[in-house]
Amino acid sequence: MYKKVGKIVLIVGALCLVFILAIGFIKDRKDTNEVTAQGNAVETEKDNKEQENDSKEEDNNGVKELRLSEENLLLKIGDKYSVEVEGLLADGSLIDLTDDSKLLSHSNNEEKISIEDGEIVVLDSAEADDEATITYVYENISATINVKVEAAEEPKKEEPKEEPKEEPKEESKEEPKEEPKEENNESDQNNNYNSNDKTxxxxxxxxxxxxxxxxxxxxxxxxxxxxxxxxxxxxxxxxxxxxxxxxxxxxxxxxxxxxxxxxxxxxxxxxxxxxxxxxxxxxxxxxxxxxxxxxxxxxxxxxxxxxxxxxxxxxxxxxxxxxxxxxxxxxxxxxxxxxxxxxxxxxxxxxxxxxxxxxxxxxxxxxxxxxxxxxxxxxxxxxxxxxxxxxxxxxxxxxxxxxx
Known part of the structure; x- marks a missing residue:
């Protein structure tokens, strides 16, 4: 009888051990599946981002950055200026986008400085020191140029010439006094002048x-x-x-x-x-x-x-x-x-x-x-x-x- 009980105990123990091992195996599989799922999710997200970036570059024809021929302009009223626009590609090369139909431009001060036929135009309504920011957009990439209106040069007015008056003759004349010459504002122009320099x-x-x-x-x-x-x-x-x-x-x-x-x-x-x-x-x-x-x-x-x-x-x-x-x-x-x-x-x-x-x-x-x-x-x-x-x-x- 004791032998039968012993066998039963051994069998039950073995079954319990198998059961415990089975539960552990199932848990490990579950954890492994979760890790794998998380890894797959990360990889999927990475792939999606790469595809998104590739898609953006394809939309931009590979253009990563816009470059303008000027960063700042000082123009006078009535002036027109054509800005050259280039696209920087991933390999470091440049392509001309100036006449590309996808290139858009606009001014934030259209009443004074506008865009006409692709050119920056300072209108007659503009005044000295007026400013505008011109924005160029190619797909989802943009670049700006700052424009300022320069004061027009005032024409020099000729002073009316006075008719020479006949001075009464005097027996003794004083030597005419030499009027002081105006100093040249460009103080650095002649301070190094050497009369021996024939150039x-x-x-x-x-x-x-x-x-x-x-x-x-x-x-x-x-x-x-x-x-x-x-x-x-x-x-x-x-x-x-x-x-x-x-x-x-x-x-x-x-x-x-x-x-x-x-x-x-x-x-x-x-x-x-x-x-x-x-x-x-x-x-x-x-x-x-x-x-x-x-x-x-x-x-x-x-x-x-x-x-x-x-x-x-x-x-x-x-x-x-x-x-x-x-x-x-x-x-x-x-x-x-x-x-x-x-x-x-x-x-x-x-x-x-x-x-x-x-x-x-x-x-x-x-x-x-x-x-x-x-x-x-x-x-x-x-x-x-x-x-x-x-x-x-x-x-x-x-x-x-x-x-x-």
Missing amino acids: VMIDEDGKQVVTNPKDIHVLVNKQRNLPSDYVPDDLIKPDIKFSFTHEDPKRYLREEAAHALERLVAQAKEEGIEIVGVSGYRSYKRQETIFNYNVNKRGYEAANKVSAKPGQSEHQTGLAIDVSCAGVNYKLQEKLGELKEGKWLAENAHKFGFIIRYQLGKEDITGYQYEPWHIRYLGEDLATDVYEKGLTYEEYFEQYMLNE
């Missing part, structure tokens, strides 16, 4: 104007102006990549400088460095617009440190160009000097005839803030000598060229 003359406004604007070695700065009507006669487009795709005069450089730039960019590319053109030749008129805008935005003193007055810009010579790279989003920023592209440029530009024109720590000499992006063509021999001596072009010119 400048003083014009009727008291400004120093260079007599050798076509010379590859011409020095242009705050004291030495280019003639307002000077336009280089050998401008060509260098075969390099620019930060924009539309046609623009700022693609151009003088022929010798353009070919030198092509060699510089090609060598940089061989060494894994990307150098992209941003702004080359600028006319006197274009520089005037840029400087006036900066004055309105920053004030005269600040503008004069970051922007050249018309006639004082090296860009007008066709021998200078601003360059950039992807590391600063193809913009003109001091950070460029800290990147491998900026360092390579500073160390190698002279080998192709260029110098970094506005150096760090030399602002009091050049008159401008540090610009690691602004390179000036002088020819290989002169550029190498300037570089090796560690001088600004002003210092080099005064020490080695002035009395030649």
